[in-house]
Amino acid sequence: MTHWLPDIKTGSGPLYIRIADAAEAAIKAGTLANGAKLPPHRDLAFDLKVTIGTITRAYAVLRERGLVSGEVGRGTYVQGGMRQISPSVDPVTSAFGGTRALVPPSGKLRFDTTAAVDVGQAEIIGRVMMEIATEHPSEISSYTRTISPDWAEAGRRWLSQGSWAPDPQNILPQLGVHAGVNAVMAAVTGPGDRLVCEHLTYSQVARSATLMGRRVVLADMDEQGVLPEDFERVCAREHPKAAFIMSSGQNPTTSCLPLSRRKEIIEIARRHNVWLIEDYLYGGMIADGVPTLAELAPDRTFILNGLSKSVAAGVRGAWVACPPHMAQRVRLTQKLVSGGLPFLLAELSARLVLSGAADEIRSRVLAELAVREQAARTLLAGREFRSHPYLPFLWLKLPEPWLSGTFKQAALDQDVLIDDEDEFKAGRSDRVFHHVRVGFSEGRDRSISIAGLKILNRILDQAPTGESAVI
Structure with a gap:
């Protein structure tokens, strides 16, 4: 040696x-x-x-x-x-870059993705794209300078929850939810301003914020989501300009903020003049019936949802509903940050929603996810984890003596890619959760997904050994 x-x-x-x-x-x-x-x-x-x-x-x-x-x-x-x-x-x-390889190794089972399940949506999408190319050749060959009313109407329908719907005048199509969050951050914060995130969240938003010169501050959380008392502490001490919150179907924990806690968060945000950026990408899939932050506080909440997890990730369709008088500002920052919106993808996303095709695909995707989630419950019976029938991942607690990074490596050694908890840490945190996120939406053949779950279950039965040993 x-x-x-x-x-x-x-x-x-x-x-x-x-x-x-x-x-x-x-x-x-x-x-x-x-x-x-x-x-x-x-x-x-x-x-x-x-x-x-x-x-x-x-x-x-x-x-x-x-x-x-x-x-x-x-x-x-x-x-x-x-x-x-x-x-x-x-x-x-x-x-x-986070903890994932920029170019994932080939020949592995992809349990580190939560893209929409392949239910044959390519045929529908291809047909709609051909229609657009035939009907709008000049728009495809040029830049997008105007926003069609149909695009805003599609966003209104996709963002609506229960009896609530945002005003189409405040809705902008986006090149994915992530890009939309970046546009909102650029609109309401400046270099050096602080963005509040939970300890665990979709951390690529936090990395984007840091790359853009913003500073990320962490608010503590429990099994129901962000803690209002700690959110208050952070707001009073750090004076943030905005907070990024996944109110329902939180990634990676699956948690949903109770209504009482949502009201507390809004009241704190009002007192400290904090904008709320509500990522409802998974929340729209589970439709838990709890009013969104945007419904409760439309004057200071930007709500975003899109197609990537329930229809087709490759379309990159999404929408943001802005507080009154903020849409034009976000539209400008969107153009500056991303270079603008492609006509083809904006029109495609709108047509999928307005025609009912997106709802049809989403229903098929959710039905398939429910089957896979039930299979995971059966295979992992006796294990401690959190999941939802309509979410494409589960949050698995590791038994002793497994550590999150060690288990991720053991899974990789068995040709399964998963995410350890560090992938979701928005900043430096002393908290250790001893969890991994397991996505199971990859591939059209659910037997492949089930085979991967069986591999992970076998690894859980083993103590870490060899070069990954932790004693």
């Missing part, structure tokens, strides 16, 4: 990326020769005063870069006869 100790005081990005970068530099310099055995996870973790999970993730990055190979029980070795690989991770990728 080679005695090697990287310097992690230099470099940028998370600790595991610094360790991986240091190992890559040592391999290229010849300090770590071909065939050299890297220190065991436990030994290196002890020497560096970091967790074993951090070393596991660092070694996983090295494997993804093609620099090392390993076998359980034998250790991790510098790959002999290295192939050419992509350049070392740059600071931007390290800081904002």
